[in-house]
Amino acid sequence: MIRVIIADDEARICKLIMKLIDWDQIGMLIIGTASNGIEALELIEKENPDIVITDIRMPGYDGLEMIEKAKKINNELEFIIISGYGEFEYAKKAIAFGVKEYLLKPINKEDLHKALIKAGECVKKKKGQIRLEKEYESILKNDVNKIREAFLNKLIRFNPESFNEYTLSEVNENYHFNFREGFFNIAALKIDHTKGYSNNIKNIVNETIDMVKSKLQNITYETDIIYNKSSLYILINYGQNEKKQIETAFLKILAWFHQKIFIAEKLEITIALGEEVRDLRDITGSFKTAELLIEDRILKGTGKIIEMDGQRTNQTEIEDIFYNFSKKFIKAVELLDVDEVKKTIFHFKKDIRGKRIRGAELKKLIHETGNVYYITMKSNHIKVDSTPGDDQSLKNIIDNCSSIDCLFGELVEHITASLTVIAGEKYHNNLKQIKQARKYIEENYMKNITLEDLGAHIGFNPSYFSSLFKKETGTSFIEYLSKIRIEKAKDLLRESDLRIQDVCLMVGYNDAKYFTKSFIKHTGLKPNEYRKIFA
Numbered sequence: 018m019i020r021v022i023i024a025d026d027e028a029r030i031c032k033l034i035m036k037l038i039d040w041d042q043i044g045m046l047i048i049g050t051a052s053n054g055i056e057a058l059e060l061i062e063k064e065n066p067d068i069v070i071t072d073i074r075m076p077g078y079d080g081l082e083m084i085e086k087a088k089k090i091n092n093e094l095e096f097i098i099i100s101g102y103g104e105f106e107y108a109k110k111a112i113a114f115g116v117k118e119y120l121l122k123p124i125n126k127e128d129l130h131k132a133l134i135k136a137g138e139c140v141k142k143k144k145g146q147i148r149l150e151k152e153y154e155s156i157l158k159n160d161v162n163k164i165r166e167a168f169l170n171k172l173i174r175f176n177p178e179s180f181n182e183y184t185l186s187e188v189n190e191n192y193h194f195n196f197r198e199g200f201f202n203i204a205a206l207k208i209d210h211t212k213g214y215s216n217n218i219k220n221i222v223n224e225t226i227d228m229v230k231s232k233l234q235n236i237t238y239e240t241d242i243i244y245n246k247s248s249l250y251i252l253i254n255y256g257q258n259e260k261k262q263i264e265t266a267f268l269k270i271l272a273w274f275h276q277k278i279f280i281a282e283k284l285e286i287t288i289a290l291g292e293e294v295r296d297l298r299d300i301t302g303s304f305k306t307a308e309l310l311i312e313d314r315i316l317k318g319t320g321k322i323i324e325m326d327g328q329r330t331n332q333t334e335i336e337d338i339f340y341n342f343s344k345k346f347i348k349a350v351e352l353l354d355v356d357e358v359k360k361t362i363f364h365f366k367k368d369i370r371g372k373r374i375r376g377a378e379l380k381k382l383i384h385e386t387g388n389v390y391y392i393t394m395k396s397n398h399i400k401v402d403s404t405p406g407d408d409q410s411l412k413n414i415i416d417n418c419s420s421i422d423c424l425f426g427e428l429v430e431h432i433t434a435s436l437t438v439i440a441g442e443k444y445h446n447n448l449k450q451i452k453q454a455r456k457y458i459e460e461n462y463m464k465n466i467t468l469e470d471l472g473a474h475i476g477f478n479p480s481y482f483s484s485l486f487k488k489e490t491g492t493s494f495i496e497y498l499s500k501i502r503i504e505k506a507k508d509l510l511r512e513s514d515l516r517i518q519d520v521c522l523m524v525g526y527n528d529a530k531y532f533t534k535s536f537i538k539h540t541g542l543k544p545n546e547y548r549k550i551f552a
Contacts, residue, residue: 018046019137022064024057024071024083025050025099030124034070034099037126043133054078061087066094067140068133073100084114093143095136099124161193168192169243169252173203177301185297197238199256201300203291204267205307206249209319209419210284218247221284225249228273232266246416248311250304254297267322275320285419287314289323312376319419338368339382343389350393355433362386362432366425380415383428387411390432399439450475451489454482455497462501463525468494502526503539510548517544 021040023031031050040047048064051057055077061069069087073080084096096114101122117139118132168188172180180188185196206229208222226242229251233240239254255263267288274286291307294300310323317323342365349357365386369379411431418424457474458466471494472479487493492500502524509520518529521544526532536544 019044019068019140020048020064020066021045021068021070021133022048022057022060022066023050024052024054024060024069024075024080026052026072026075028052030072030099030122033124034129037124037129038133043130043137045133045137052076054080054083057083058086058090061094062090065091067144068095068097068136070097070099073098081114084116088114093140095139097129097132097136099129164192165194165241166243168194169241172297173243173250173252173301173304177298181298183298188297194241195239196254196297197256199238199254200260200293200295201252201254201297201303202293203300203303203307204251204253205289205291205311206251206270207287207289207311207314207319207419208247208249208284209287209314210247210417218284222247222249224277225270225274225286229270232270233263236262236266250307252300264322271320271322285319287311287319287321287323287419289313292325309375309377312380314419315376315379315421315424316374317376335369335372335374335378335382338365338372339385342368343386346386346389347393350390350436353436353439355436358433358436359429362425362429366421370421379421379424380418383415383424384412386428387432390435394439450477451486454486455490458498458501462498462505463523465525465527466498498525499535500539503536506532506536506544507540507547507551510544511551520544 049060053076071080096116097118099120236259237253237255241252243250289307289310291303345361414427468479472482506524521529521532
């Protein structure tokens, strides 16, 4: 709706104007009336109307004075002047103020209606133009931001060689930057969180970006930021005299984040300063340094600024530690021994913790441990959900860890969760197959069955099945078979008049003496003695 104010010192004129027009029909709304120029100005400032219908002669400010002052409040206002005076000088001065409609009293309904329609069209046109201008500015701003962002991503992360021939002024002109000769650097800012981190992370990132820019843009020639997976990569261009101020600015950013965000959201940030370079074309080296250093928070801790240091453990020593760990780890995994796996990983953590290893190198070893686990399972024909080198869930876990305790804790949880399920499935499969073995023995005890026969029936290697059978039943295959045969013999001796020799043959024994010996072993009695007592 187009908003309208009426200003006239005669109340009856205001009422007449209000009654003459069907305001809803023409899409307009009367939002107030004023009886003098001062009231009209106050109303204009308060209500922000689109059209003002005003008399020329009013107390306070007359109509023309009021229009002049109102234009300073809002230059887009449309005015319709209604007056009992038809002097040309008034009309001429009104035109100078941009007034397009000048009506004489007594007011004619048709003339007023036409004037309002014409003024309304001007309002709509202006509003449309303003909206288009705002949209254009927004599109242009977004396009500039996209152009800058695409340039930085390509320069820093993907194909820096494509800009080798560009001068600094050409980069500025083509990609909307304000780079100057001086120093260039990339700072990595990592936002870390726990498993139950805030769902408000997007707003927090935007708030952090605003804070970073506010602290740096007044002390740098240029500051821009790339956001990627909870990391901000901050490109700064600055002069020699600004170095100290930039260090102070980063410290203030850390302090702000800790006070404003950490307490409320339980998030933490770490900043890593890359290698300082003199040429924008060398900025990829600074990015790689910052990316490497930010991972060192795993060992050095979060909530601080990390800079390059050169002290590192000999790589061969690290490789030897991992090799010795891998041998023990593989053995524990093959045995499906969850406790031993935990113990082995714990000792690896203890051995590596005292070494000066890069955070990125440690993450690589942890990821390799995951690969060793899956390869070991595959080598032993044990099916797992993930495949070697393609376990995205473990990779995501590793990427989101910000401490050595988190890193190893998540590794243990990830592997033991998988191993526990597999060990449980294996246990139930074993029980099922032992049950099948028992059933087979009970149905075939009278035959000359062997361990090889049983293994072939169940689908196990005989020697492995022998160990498994004893582990799960507490007795060997031979002892279990013998026990089943003697129990059947006891039934026959109690319930029939069959000869001992016949009973012996019926339960699977070919040698009567061996049968008697086994019977005595299980019952403490000879077969004929057992019959006399229990038959």
